[in-house]
Amino acid sequence: MRHTLAVLVENHPGVLVHVAGLIARRAFNIESISAGHTEEPDMTRITIVVEGDDRDLNQVVNQLSKLVDVIKIIDLTQEPSIERDMALIKVKARAETRSHIVDIVEIFRAKIVDVNRETMVIELTGEESKIDALCEVLQDYGIVEMVRTGKIALARRPGAAKDDE
Amino acid sequence: MTGAQAVVACLEKEGVELIFGYPGGVVLPLYDALYDSSIRHVLTRHEQGAAHGADGYARATGKVGVCFATSGPGATNLITGIATANMDSVPMVCITGQVVMPVIGKDSFQEADITGITAPITKHNYLVKNPADLPRILKEAFYIARTGRPGPVVVDIPKDIFTATIDFVYPEEVKLRGYKPLFAGQAEQVDALAEALSKASKPLLFIGGGVISAGASADLVRLAETYEIPVISSLMALGAMPTDHRLHLGMVGMHGTVAANLAVMNCDLLIGVGARFDDRVTGKITHFAPNARIAHLDIDPAEIDKNVRTHLRVIGDLAWSLPTLQQSLARYDFVVEKHTAWLNQVVQWQTDSPLTYQASETVIKPQLVIQELNRLSEGRGLVVTDVGQHQMWTAQYHRFSRPRTLLTSGGLGTMGFGLPAAIGAQLAFPDELVTLISGDGSIMMNIQELATIVEHQLPIKVAILNNNALGMVQQWQRMFFNQRYSHSSFGVGASDYVKIAEAFGATGLRATTPGELTEVITQALAINGPVVMDIHVCAEENVLPMVPAGASLDQMIEGGVG
Numbered sequence: 001m002r003h004t005l006a007v008l009v010e011n012h013p014g015v016l017v018h019v020a021g022l023i024a025r026r027a028f029n030i031e032s033i034s035a036g037h038t039e040e041p042d043m044t045r046i047t048i049v050v051e052g053d054d055r056d057l058n059q060v061v062n063q064l065s066k067l068v069d070v071i072k073i074i075d076l077t078q079e080p081s082i083e084r085d086m087a088l089i090k091v092k093a094r095a096e097t098r099s100h101i102v103d104i105v106e107i108f109r110a111k112i113v114d115v116n117r118e119t120m121v122i123e124l125t126g127e128e129s130k131i132d133a134l135c136e137v138l139q140d141y142g143i144v145e146m147v148r149t150g151k152i153a154l155a156r157r158p159g160a161a162k163d164d165e
Numbered sequence: 166m167t168g169a170q171a172v173v174a175c176l177e178k179e180g181v182e183l184i185f186g187y188p189g190g191v192v193l194p195l196y197d198a199l200y201d202s203s204i205r206h207v208l209t210r211h212e213q214g215a216a217h218g219a220d221g222y223a224r225a226t227g228k229v230g231v232c233f234a235t236s237g238p239g240a241t242n243l244i245t246g247i248a249t250a251n252m253d254s255v256p257m258v259c260i261t262g263q264v265v266m267p268v269i270g271k272d273s274f275q276e277a278d279i280t281g282i283t284a285p286i287t288k289h290n291y292l293v294k295n296p297a298d299l300p301r302i303l304k305e306a307f308y309i310a311r312t313g314r315p316g317p318v319v320v321d322i323p324k325d326i327f328t329a330t331i332d333f334v335y336p337e338e339v340k341l342r343g344y345k346p347l348f349a350g351q352a353e354q355v356d357a358l359a360e361a362l363s364k365a366s367k368p369l370l371f372i373g374g375g376v377i378s379a380g381a382s383a384d385l386v387r388l389a390e391t392y393e394i395p396v397i398s399s400l401m402a403l404g405a406m407p408t409d410h411r412l413h414l415g416m417v418g419m420h421g422t423v424a425a426n427l428a429v430m431n432c433d434l435l436i437g438v439g440a441r442f443d444d445r446v447t448g449k450i451t452h453f454a455p456n457a458r459i460a461h462l463d464i465d466p467a468e469i470d471k472n473v474r475t476h477l478r479v480i481g482d483l484a485w486s487l488p489t490l491q492q493s494l495a496r497y498d499f500v501v502e503k504h505t506a507w508l509n510q511v512v513q514w515q516t517d518s519p520l521t522y523q524a525s526e527t528v529i530k531p532q533l534v535i536q537e538l539n540r541l542s543e544g545r546g547l548v549v550t551d552v553g554q555h556q557m558w559t560a561q562y563h564r565f566s567r568p569r570t571l572l573t574s575g576g577l578g579t580m581g582f583g584l585p586a587a588i589g590a591q592l593a594f595p596d597e598l599v600t601l602i603s604g605d606g607s608i609m610m611n612i613q614e615l616a617t618i619v620e621h622q623l624p625i626k627v628a629i630l631n632n633n634a635l636g637m638v639q640q641w642q643r644m645f646f647n648q649r650y651s652h653s654s655f656g657v658g659a660s661d662y663v664k665i666a667e668a669f670g671a672t673g674l675r676a677t678t679p680g681e682l683t684e685v686i687t688q689a690l691a692i693n694g695p696v697v698m699d700i701h702v703c704a705e706e707n708v709l710p711m712v713p714a715g716a717s718l719d720q721m722i723e724g725g726v727g
Contacts, residue, residue, distance in 0.1 A: 010343060013292065014280055021284050055470055062467035068289040068309060071343040 002031065003057050004076045004083065004153050007046040008038070008162055010069040018067050019046060028052065028060050032085075032150030043071065043162075047152045074161040076153045083153040086125045088113070089135065092142035093120040101141060108134045119144055168296045169198035169327040172260065175303035176204060178335045181231050183592055185209055185218035185585075189235025190275055191262035194327035196233075207592065207621065210613035212239050214585035216246020217611070220255050221589025224572045225547060227380070229256045229310050230589065236262045237275030240321070241282065245579055247317050248286040252576025253401060254378055256315035258306045263323040266294065279321045288316030289344075296329035301336050308339045313346030314465040315378055347464070350481025352489065358436070358460050358477050359493035365434035365458075367507040368394045371417065371446075374401030374575065375439015375463060375483055377568045382406065384487035385438060392494065393504045395511045397425040399440050401575045404565035414511055415520075418446040419712050420557045423518035426710070426718040428511050429454050437461045439483050442472040443576065452717030462486050518710075518723065520561050528703040529682050531555065531630045535562040538600060538628060541686045546598030547572060547590045551583035551607030554636035557708040559602045581610025584627070588614060591623040598626070598690070605631040605655060605662070615669040618695045626689050627666075627697045632704040633659050640707050644722075666697035677701045 009015045016035060023030050031049040038045045050060050061073050076083075093101050093115070101120065105112055110124035124134055128151060135143065155161055166174070172195060176184070184206045188196045199206055209215040212234040219230030230250075234243050240261040250257045264273045280292045289309050291302050299322070306318040362368055376385050382405040389396050389412050396406050397417040406413045415422035417429060429435065435457040440446070442461075447453040453473060460477035461469050469478045479486045522532045535558050538548075544564050549572045550556040556573055565571050572590055574582040587601040608629050618625055630636075638653040663673030672692055676685040682700060689696040709724025 013294070014284070017281065018284055025285050055474070058470060059467065062469070066465070066467055068341060068344045 001051075001053065002077070003050050003052075004081070004151060005048045005050060005061070006074045006076055006153060006161055007048055007064060008071040008073075009044050009046060010071060011037075011042045011044045012069050015044065015069045016046070018069060019064065022063055022067065023048070023060070026059065026063055028056065034150035034152055036152075047150070049151050072162055072164075074155070074164070076155060080156045081153050082156060083127055083151055084125055085128045085131055085151050086123070086149045087131045087135070087146055089122045089124070089138060089146040090119050090144040091122060091138045092118065092144060094118065097141055101138070104134070104137055110134060166331065166333050167194065167198065167327065168299055168322070168329045168331055169194040171299045171331055171333045172303065172322070172327070173198045173202045173204070174333055175300055175335060176231065177202065179229070179303070179307045181229070183207065183222060184231045184233055185215035185222075185589070186233030187212045187215055187235070187239060188233075189239045189262070191264060191324040192233060192235045192239075192327070194324065195260070195262065195322075207588070207617065209585060209588075210616050211611065212242030213246050213581065214588070214611055214614045214617065216243040216257075216259065217249065217579075217582050217585035218589040219257050219259070220246060220250045220582075221549065221572055221586030222593045223250070223255045223257055223589070224253075224586070225569055225590040225593045227378070227569065229258055229307055231258050231260070233260050234262070235275065236264055236279070237277045239275075240279040241277050244282065244286070245581075247283055247319065249574050249577045249579040249582055250317040251286045251288070253374060253574065254315050255317065256310040257317040258303075258310050259317060259319045261319060261321045262327070263292065263321045265325040266323045269323065279319065283319045286317075287319050290319040290321065292321045293323065293326050296326050296331045299326065299331060300334060304336050305339050305341060309341075309344060314375075347480070348482045349485045350479060354477070354479040355486060355489045355493050358479055359490055359497065361434055361458060361460065361477055362392070362436070362494060363497040363499060366503055367431060367433040368392075368504065369428050369432035369435050369457070370394050370396045370438060371399070371429070371435055371440055372396060372402040372405055372438045373399045373440025376402055376405040379439060379464070379483035381439070381483035381487050382568045384484065384491070386410070388487055388491055391491065392499065393501045393508055395428060395508060397421070397428060399443070399446050399575070400560055400573060402440065403560055404568045404570045407566045408564040409566075414515060416560050418448070418718070419714070420561065420708050420710065421712075421718075422515070422520060422561075423710055423721060423723065424511055424514035426712065426721060427514050430456070430717070430719045431510070432457045435459050437463070437475075438487070439463060441468050444472075447473065447718075448712045448720075449715055449717040522706070522724065525703065526679060529676065529679055529700060531632070531702040531706055532558050532562050533679065534628060534630055534682060534700055534702060535559055535602065537682055537686055538602065539563050541683070541690060542598055542600065546570070546600060547594065549573070549583050549587040549590055549599065549601045551601075551603040552578045552580045553604045553607060554640065554706070554708050555602050555604045555607075555630040561708075580607040583607060584611045584614045584618075587625045587627070588617055588623060591625050592621070599623075601625055601627045603627060603629050604636060605629055605633065605660075606635045608662070609660070612665065615666065615671060615695070615697070619670040622694055624692075624694050627695070628686075629662055629697065629699050630702050631662065631699055632702050632706075634704055636704070636706075637708070639704070643705075643707070644711075645713070662697055662699035671695040671697055673697050673699065675699045675701070
């Protein structure tokens, strides 16, 4: 089963290397990993999606917890949370296909953020499955290149995960 | 003061009495500051020797071992020593120099990314980028190294940090949001284990190195004695319970005793205490303790369920959990006699299948060397080993009566560990007998440290079990590779260890017959100075019993005279 982990870490140099290196050498299966600043300047939040059974998950959590720079780990799979992924997709768009693609973009509530004579770039934010669905449709027109952020997630409840006991 | 002076001041504040190290380019400011300090520094002849020296000191004393090395090759030479300490949870702080900050990342002379390289083999590491951080980082480094599950911490310090000027204030306390080593755990976990133990009829305590690092040996022995529970040890736990204790069945695993291995296969409750269920212990993991519920007491939550699935777990310091378990058990109406049948059974196994070997009157059997060293030294002092057959025979045939008297590289299995680790042990305990049991393979891996031993006139007794070969490699080649001894003999060009000892300024002695063996050991023990004993042992000897890799613990190849 897939688990989404929010890993709060000290914003120290090398902390991403420590986290990524540990995951690699303990041979855990990672689907996505993304990191960014938080409401606290000295804290970074890493969202990791890990695939495995409960025992694998416990090992990931326990091993990551041992890293001195890891402040806290929250398993967001266990509680209602908002999950988002963002994609930028550059798709072939000649004059004759452009309007078709615009229709698709509207249906998905995506945005066109750049256009030139041969391609356009579409931005879509949503759950992973929604992005997967858009990609599948756009494949008919030819995806030139694309990038995804990997999943980020936040619990719905009031209060911050970092304050939990 | 300068950053370098601040580092030395931090070490003084931490009560460091001994540093192992090797100077070089970027650490010259540090060494200059050290020149004015009362802390003793021991110059090893290779940085690897410095790392193992600090490790040996830490294992012998339980204090944090400290070593210095310069940037680049100096620091990379520490790597094997750091990995060795990490695998065996030994507290160490390694201070490495780094090139000046403006040239980091430019492939500068003697530059190596040491925090990158050591990330997987340290408990934590630091690259100091701001001179003002030095006191805090060193305070944290020592705290992290010695608390919780101990381990090595690397602090990498660029040369311009050493030369910068700082206002020195040593912090009173450590504030680490992400590091909260736990002492006491949950009492309910202990109660659940007590309940299980009160119901078990064939309980077994399996102890690991954690018992020694937690200082919980006495608690463990008391628990075993009160409830008449037999005990088996991992290599790292030897000494936690006296070898000759009536409840101690010896070492378990690949070269464990028959009784210990059969006890695992037949117990109904196996209680792992500060052990990590390493593959050399468990054999085929799916066949480990097949009839037992498994309980695990450990300070490191990541060890639980890592290798074996456990039914009961108690997370916390053993110095808390073992006494708490003892208290909890007192609430049960415990009939100790219900373990009697089980105890009789394991003792029977012990009687039926003791460790044995075919004695000889003409050649020196390696097992005899261990027995004679043990007998003639009256089991005094500390024993250090290298890695290989001699290590396993030491574990099997030497008697240990107290913790921290066997220093050996268990997890990483580092050949070359012994000589520098013995230096650390002897410097920690100048008045104790320190014996290094090594092989002709291992000893050559850090032979240069004989110079350090002679420089400081450390009265270490080195016994080389010389079989002109890599004994453990040949044993495997004999048993599993059709006796094809591929590149494992030192036949041609074998070294003369007596001459080597003499060239370094130590005493060299040689024994080639059983009679000479006794004589040489007696003579060596009487010499108040470093001695190297070149003991020619018979080459075709196997370490037995042996559980082949991947087999279950009851599939032992037994040996001896039968």
